[in-house]
Amino acid sequence: MKLMVSVKRVVDYNVRIQVKPDGSGVVTDGVKMSMNPFDEIAMEEALRIKEAGNAEEIIAVTIGEQKAQEQLRTALAMGADRAIHVEVDEDIQPLTAARVLKALADKEQPGMVLLGKQAIDDDQGQTGQMLAALWDRPQATFASKVDLDGQKAKVTREVDAGLETIEVDLPAVVTTDLRLNEPRYVKLPDIMKAKKKPIDTTSLADLGVEAAPGLKVTNTAPPPERQGGKKVESVDELVSELKNRGLI
Amino acid sequence: MAKVLLIADHDGENLNPTTPKAVACAADFSPEALDVAVFVSGDNGVADQAAKLDGVSRVLRIDNPANEHCLAAMLAPQIVKMAADYTHVLVAGSTFGKDLMARVAALLGVLQVSDIMKVESDYVFQRPIYAGNAITTVEAPSDQVLCGTVRAASYQAAGEGNSASVEDISVDAELPDHTRFVSVETHKSDRPDLQTAPRVVSGGRGVGSGENFDIIYKLADKINAGVGASRAAVDAGYVPNDMQVGQTGKIIAPELYIAVGISGAIQHWAGIKDAGTIVAINKDEEAPIFEVADLGLVADLFDAVPELEQKLG
Numbered sequence: 001m002k003l004m005v006s007v008k009r010v011v012d013y014n015v016r017i018q019v020k021p022d023g024s025g026v027v028t029d030g031v032k033m034s035m036n037p038f039d040e041i042a043m044e045e046a047l048r049i050k051e052a053g054n055a056e057e058i059i060a061v062t063i064g065e066q067k068a069q070e071q072l073r074t075a076l077a078m079g080a081d082r083a084i085h086v087e088v089d090e091d092i093q094p095l096t097a098a099r100v101l102k103a104l105a106d107k108e109q110p111g112m113v114l115l116g117k118q119a120i121d122d123d124q125g126q127t128g129q130m131l132a133a134l135w136d137r138p139q140a141t142f143a144s145k146v147d148l149d150g151q152k153a154k155v156t157r158e159v160d161a162g163l164e165t166i167e168v169d170l171p172a173v174v175t176t177d178l179r180l181n182e183p184r185y186v187k188l189p190d191i192m193k194a195k196k197k198p199i200d201t202t203s204l205a206d207l208g209v210e211a212a213p214g215l216k217v218t219n220t221a222p223p224p225e226r227q228g229g230k231k232v233e234s235v236d237e238l239v240s241e242l243k244n245r246g247l248i
Numbered sequence: 249m250a251k252v253l254l255i256a257d258h259d260g261e262n263l264n265p266t267t268p269k270a271v272a273c274a275a276d277f278s279p280e281a282l283d284v285a286v287f288v289s290g291d292n293g294v295a296d297q298a299a300k301l302d303g304v305s306r307v308l309r310i311d312n313p314a315n316e317h318c319l320a321a322m323l324a325p326q327i328v329k330m331a332a333d334y335t336h337v338l339v340a341g342s343t344f345g346k347d348l349m350a351r352v353a354a355l356l357g358v359l360q361v362s363d364i365m366k367v368e369s370d371y372v373f374q375r376p377i378y379a380g381n382a383i384t385t386v387e388a389p390s391d392q393v394l395c396g397t398v399r400a401a402s403y404q405a406a407g408e409g410n411s412a413s414v415e416d417i418s419v420d421a422e423l424p425d426h427t428r429f430v431s432v433e434t435h436k437s438d439r440p441d442l443q444t445a446p447r448v449v450s451g452g453r454g455v456g457s458g459e460n461f462d463i464i465y466k467l468a469d470k471i472n473a474g475v476g477a478s479r480a481a482v483d484a485g486y487v488p489n490d491m492q493v494g495q496t497g498k499i500i501a502p503e504l505y506i507a508v509g510i511s512g513a514i515q516h517w518a519g520i521k522d523a524g525t526i527v528a529i530n531k532d533e534e535a536p537i538f539e540v541a542d543l544g545l546v547a548d549l550f551d552a553v554p555e556l557e558q559k560l561g
Contacts, residue, residue: 011378016514017381019382098354120495121378123378123379124362125346125350126353126362128350129320129350130353132321133324133352133354136424139320139347141346154430157343158490160443161434162490165431165432166428167428168428169426172426178489179489212357215361215388217385218386219384221382222381222382222383223381223521226540228538229542231545232544232545234545235556235559236559238543239559239560245525247503247524
């Protein structure tokens with residue numbers, strides 16, 4: 001079977017983000033960009049499924065600006081066989097992303113679509129579930145373990161109560177959580193090899209996808225500042241402070 | 249005027265503590281109706297718990313064997329049928345709510361507002377991005393059903409002085425058979441739930457080992473607190489991942505948070521921003537946690553924590 005992995009270009013998770021003073025968004029110019037870490041885990045899981053002999057081909061997909069091809073190159077260097085770049089100039093809504101992935105799923109017929117449980121930029125956490133709904137297929141979100149068994153998969157999910165295991169028929173959508181695996185480091189020869197792998201470019205129009213009406217972001221502000229308080233010199237002083245504040 | 253349908257999160261016996269908080273958010277719409285949908289298999293008292301919550305107009309109980317494990321694939325088609333009577337469909341942003349609502353929204357062909365932290369009007373909200381390092385104001389279209397998840401940490405639970413009616417309804421929706429529940433492994437603990445405890449004690453890499461976490465547990469037990477950990481402590485294997493507090497773990501808002509041996513990386517900070525009082529105990533006086541802690545004690549945690557435990561209570 002084929003596996004499709006969706007990856008998103010985001011501000012690197014180590015960057016301390018800056019809000020623009022005019023409230024129009026977050027500074028991204030000149031900021032290090034990377035593959036969304038949860039998508040990296042999805043990519044790694046796809047590789048492991050293929051290496052275990054349960055898949056023949058991995059297709060990496062991204063929806064984004066021209067530069068998002070850098071993240072596709074990373075996916076190809078990790079081991080994806082080919083890539084599809086759906087070029088858009090503006091940020092798109094999760095529902096639009098889901099429509100795009102649905103159109104590609106119809107075309108490529110993957111046995112599983114893997115993607116991060118959320119992107120660490122807008123933190124919306126919707127695309128996987130929306131794709132599953134539009135595709136009329138199962139969703140296994142927040143996956144921490146994926147076991148394939150023929151035309152089914154058993155997926156353990158990280159839920160608030162602990163770990164829930166569900167069984168889904170394939171094809172299915174799996175969104176990945178932090179514990180699923182540790183993504184491999186890309187080695188230089190792999191980066192060289194990745195340059196020769198194909199990236200197809202397409203567009204919403206080519207795929208016949210209409211952009212969904214969006215959420216209008218009218219302001220972006222830094223969170224309320226929190227000032228550090230006082231230092232106490234001893235445990236005794238700490239205890240009396242806690243008592244004075246009625247916390248103990 | 250808003251008509252809100254709120255989907256209850258529960259484990260078959262009890263409402264999840266995030267649901268009363270989501271009810272408080274829903275009440276901020278000043279809705280003409282606030283109905284709570286309880287999907288169950290067999291009556292288990294959850295509907296009655298929901299009926300007590302202030303602001304609730306009606307509790308709608310949908311009793312169906314297919315609802316036993318509250319799987320998103322099963323619930324979503326039923327909610328889609330019910331949504332026609334409402335302007336807003338909300339759920340708490342628990343793992344249940346996050347899994348469910350985006351499926352509902354896509355089936356309805358509408359967008360979703362995730363992690364609502366403030367309602368400015370029926371279609372204008374504040375929500376965090378970049379793990380709360382920026383807050384956006386967003387405006388949703390008013391000509392379609394608004395699907396949303398509620399950031400529970402931003403709300404106080406609704407009171408329990410109500411006695412709304414409980415009505416049994418049946419929803420005629422075609423349900424899939426492609427998704428099956430297998431098992432759930434819950435982490436049983438006598439300690440208060442980390443997500444909702446008014447007091448939380450967390451340990452970081454400074455604690456040094458899983459065995460050393462005993463002093464964290466002892467302090468927590470003395471003040472009846474939940475226990476958490478930084479990602480560094482989880483990654484080092486001291487404690488399981490469900491104890492992780494931070495951007496990639498649980499986002500909590502206890503009245504008192506005691507951070508022990510935690511340096512205070514952005515990743516951790518994102519999870520405790522809304523805490524009432526933050527206490528930091530760390531031997532490194534340069535640790536970033538002291539820049540944000542209300543009370544800081546520079547000390548060796550192996551001396552200070554047992555002493556604190558002894559002197560409290």
